[in-house]
Amino acid sequence: MERRELSIIVAVLCVTSVVTGIVTATPPRPGTEDNGLTENESATLWSRDADDYISQEAYQERYGESRTAMQQLANGTDITFKRPPATAATWTRNDFEDLNAGGSDTSIHPPHASLEDGVYIEDAHATIFAVQPSTRGHLESGETPLYIAPNGTMRGFVDYRVRVPNGSSSGNRTVEWSLTNHEVDEVRLINDGTTIVEQEGSHTPALEYQIEDDWSTTLTLEAEIDVRLKKTVRIDRGDETDVDVTYQTESLNVTDSIDVEIYDLTAYPYYAEYPNGDAGVAIFQSRPWQGYTLTENGSARVRGVWRFYTARNTNWDTLVQSSRTGSSTVQSNAIPVYVHAYPSRIGPRAEPVRDGPEIIDTWGTDRPSPVGTLGENINIEIVNQTYTTTYGLAVRAETVDREDLHVAGIVRGVNASIVAPDSGSERQLRRSNLSVEVIQQNQSQATLRIELRDNQTGTPIGLGGGGRRYPIGGGARNGYITIADQRVETNASGVAIVTVEQPGIYTARYHPGSWLGHNPAYVSDTATARWHPLGTIEGWFALFVEVGWQLLPFFVMFYAGKRLLRMLGPEDIFQNNP
Incomplete structure (x- = not known):
């Protein structure tokens, strides 16, 4: 493969991953390496490049070739993914x-390598290139852990x-040095002081590991x-020459x-069935995780707050x-690339968007x-304020295939083991009966009796006590009843008493x-009651009394006016016509 220019980075897109966010990036140089x-x-693939988009015409003029639509898009964008790409x-x-390593007289190392010197061995190092999947x-x-697959x-x-001493000559005595053998004898992978992989030496070792029952640990390449x-x-x-041959050996461990965090997921599912036949699913995991699918064909799925990008x-x-004689810096032919997970402003999402599961x-x-x-x-569209990690996700869907429930992590290829909680995974979800x-x-107020069963x-159904709390994750929430702009709770007998002062229909x-x-x-329910003062005999009597008191001044004025006209007006005004 050709040497890579630092200012030109080839980006990579996983065909199984889905593009979800687009922002600006440096133009890639297509075809330099596959x-x-x-x-x-x-x-x-590369999100860490400087953002410097050039048009298709300028690109053709500069490099003498054209780009595909995806290559042109990547020239001007950073790409984020719904799932960790491969x-x-x-x-x-x-x-x-x-x-590639240098010869016996040249050591090649990245600038951040920790170099060790011995008597004859100099500029020695063992540097981790990559740990994957991760x-x-x-x-x-201050908290950016590297999660790796078990x-x-x-x-x-x-x-x-190797520093070979210079030869010397003094009088009739001559000393010569030569290198007879040098090698990386053995490489080891150590997990918190315990060797878990050991193999023959190589300048570019690839150590396959398997780690169980660990959380946070330190991996060491030796x-x-x-x-x-x-x-x-x-x-x-x-007339003769005495020859004395000796050998000097040296071993140096670097x-x-x-x-790292060993990313071994265990998910705890809870299920409920709604009275109309819908299914409820809640899954909790105490580490960041990507989401889960609800059906065998994967058409219904839900994901949390995490999105992904890749960078060198x-x-x-x-x-x-x-x-x-000295040192020089050259451009690297090999650059490792990592997947990064971040909380996105897009937030949790369910698919399909219109008729898919509902995040509850x-x-x-x-x-x-x-x-x-x-x-x-x-x-990228990272959150710019306080966010909530989606360790728990609960949804309501028309169909859930429990046998095909698939929980995916933020590390590629790591899926959660489904474990039933000790308290059981089934939740009863029933209809409620509310009456008022x-x-x-x-005439001024009414007392309403609300009953919930x-x-x-x-x-x-009592709402005031804490005896019914069985939280799956986070804090439990008690239910409540709303009526007349009030929030009330029933007692242990399922009853609440409310007083209202305005006539009307109360729901x-x-x-x-x-x-x-x-x-x-339980699922929600509603009930309605109507109150008006005229709904009783006492109410009608009070109405007549109130109306009478309001009309009394008019009767008095009418009577007084009539008497006054009799006294002052013509006598025939109040006489009947013949």
């Missing part, structure tokens, strides 16, 4: 083959140079370097370590070549925005607590 990817897949691992695995999580400032591969780079030098001493005695590890942009609840930990952890030239009636009233068993609505926090849980 690394196991098709031409169109070489389009959008292209980062594909690129890294193939590009790793371009990494995803770098951007949780908040089964994966660590790739590393080991190199050194290499043992051996050299053997020959020292020849000649003493000229005139290491590099990386802190800039520590490998250049390599240093060191020798006895999410819960998790509130964290500040991790925008400061992205670095330069990363332009006027039990007492007068289980529609199936007739058992009273009571039961707002049940989520089935995530109650077992059994």
Whole structure:
């Protein structure tokens, strides 16, 4: 493969991943390397490039060739994904083959390598190239763990140079040095002090590992370097020469370590069936995870707040070549690429959008925005304020295939093991029966009696106590009833008393607590009552009295006016016509 120019990065797009966000990026140089990817897949992998879009015409004039539509798009955008793409691992695995060590007199290493010197071994290092499958999580400032799959591969780079002492000559004595053998004798992968993989030495080891029952750990790449030098001493005695040959050996261990989180998911599902036949599903996992599918064909799915992008590890942009006479910097032929997960402003989503599952609840930990952890030239739709990690997702859907429930993590290829909770995974979801009636009233107010019962068993539903809380995740929520702009709760007998002062029609609505926090849980119900003062004999009597008092002044005025006209007016005004 050709040497890569640093200012030109080939982007890669995984055909199985879905593009969800578009922002600006540096133009890629199509066709410089394929690394196991098709031409169109070489389009959008690198999010850390400077944003400098050039038109199709300018590109053709500069490079003498045209680009595909995807390559042109990637020239001016950063691409984000709904799911962790496979292209980062594909690129890294193939590009790793371009990494070559120097000879015995030259050590090649990335600028960040930790160099060790011995007596004859100098500029020695063992540097981790990549651990994959993996995803770098951007949780908040100062917290960006590298999640790795329980089964994966660590790739590393080991190199050194041998300092062969100069020969010397003094009188009849001559000393000569030569290198007879040098090698990376053995490489090991160590997990928190315990060797888990050991194999023959190589300058570019690829160590396949399997780690179980771990959470946070430190992985160490260790290499043992051996050299053997020959020292020849000649003493000229005139008619004969004495020759003394000895061998000098040296072994040097070099290491590099990386802190990781072993990403081994276990998901706890809870199910409920709505009275109309709909299904409810809630899944909780205490680490970031991508989402889950509800049907065998994967048509119905839900995902959390996490989105993904891919970017190179800039520590490998250049390599240093060191020798006895000095050092120089060259452009690297091998650059590792990682998947990154970040909380997106898009938020949790269900698919299909219009007639797919309905997200009824999410819960998790509130964290500040991790925008400061992205670095330069990363332009994505990351949250810019406090967000909630979607450790729990609950949905309502028409159909759920429990046997085909598939929970995917943020590390490619890692799916959760489904484990039934100790308290059971089934949640009862029943119809409720709400009634309201006027039990007492007068001309100024009425007393309403609200009663809430289980529609199936007739058992009273009390809302005031905490005895019905069985939270799946987060905090449990008690239900309540609204009526006349008031929020009320029933007592242990399922009854609440409300007083209203304005005549009218009053509708009571039961707002049940989520089935995530109650077992059994209920669906909503409504009931209506009508109150007016004329609804009783006392009300009618009060109305007549009130109207009489209001009309009394008019009767008095009418009577007084009539008497006054009799006294002052003509007598025939009040006489009947003949």
